[in-house]
Amino acid sequence: MNPDRLRELLAKVSARTVSADDALEQLKHLPFEDLGFAKVDHHRSLRTGFPEVIFGSGKTAEQIIEITRSLRDGAHNVLITRIDDATAERLRAAFPDFSYSPHARVGALVRHPPEVRGRGLVVVVAAGTSDLPVAEEAAFTAELMGNRVERITDVGVSGIHRLFAHRDTLGAAAVLIVVAGMEGALPSVVAGLVDKPVIAVPTSVGYGASFGGLAALLAMLNSCAAGVTVVNIDNGFGAGVAASLINRRDS
Numbered sequence: 001m002n003p004d005r006l007r008e009l010l011a012k013v014s015a016r017t018v019s020a021d022d023a024l025e026q027l028k029h030l031p032f033e034d035l036g037f038a039k040v041d042h043h044r045s046l047r048t049g050f051p052e053v054i055f056g057s058g059k060t061a062e063q064i065i066e067i068t069r070s071l072r073d074g075a076h077n078v079l080i081t082r083i084d085d086a087t088a089e090r091l092r093a094a095f096p097d098f099s100y101s102p103h104a105r106v107g108a109l110v111r112h113p114p115e116v117r118g119r120g121l122v123v124v125v126a127a128g129t130s131d132l133p134v135a136e137e138a139a140f141t142a143e144l145m146g147n148r149v150e151r152i153t154d155v156g157v158s159g160i161h162r163l164f165a166h167r168d169t170l171g172a173a174a175v176l177i178v179v180a181g182m183e184g185a186l187p188s189v190v191a192g193l194v195d196k197p198v199i200a201v202p203t204s205v206g207y208g209a210s211f212g213g214l215a216a217l218l219a220m221l222n223s224c225a226a227g228v229t230v231v232n233i234d235n236g237f238g239a240g241v242a243a244s245l246i247n248r249r250d251s
Helices: 003-014 020-026 044-048 061-073 085-094 129-144 167-172 186-191 208-221 236-247
Strands: 032-034 039-041 078-081 099-101 106-109 121-126 148-152 173-180 198-202 228-230
Touching: 039 061, 061 078, 061 085, 061 106, 078 129, 085 099, 085 106, 106 129, 121 129, 121 167, 121 236, 129 148, 129 173, 129 198, 129 236, 148 167, 167 173, 173 186, 173 236, 186 198, 186 208, 186 228, 198 208, 198 236, 208 228
Parallel strands: 121 148, 121 173, 173 198, 198 228
Antiparallel strands: 032 039, 078 106, 099 106
């Protein structure tokens, strides 16, 4: 149950337009609903400001559909990460208003258009075209969490002049998410140009000695630029959440 719906329910109980028993019936799945194979956390939106997110990898389409239905019935916006085209088609058949970004492998069922809660702009910077799936996962997540997002793509250090063409956008950001594979140098460069938090996302893009993103991860962890925070390899979702928490407007 999201905070707005809970507040509305409590107001109705206070006004005696809804009985205590009826309210209890609506609240019976707090703090979680046990589906047998999953315990859906309906309380998470009240605790953290955003509902539980479904990590689709390793789950069957049937499991994802049932969890999605449970979250939808709790009046939550539903975000599903790491799903393939076949699973997305099953979700679209079950939920006609389901939207899907095949590039990012992310889908959403939006019950309520996200209210812009971020104080400023989140800028997502991708070093190369091959990094775009992870960058788009970060951008999609940040947008659904109520942030204004701008994207800058294909500005890696092998052609650094391409990055400098976006100095105004970089400077306007409240938080930056910088996504890079190979040697992972771009977050250090960006952090040396701005006075805002930089969240670095290493990707598994690269040749053999990149070790599936480990080289980029270690480079970002050892950045000489101040203000760089690093998430796990290919974790665009985690970067989007972190940027949203940093950017969240006090209420």
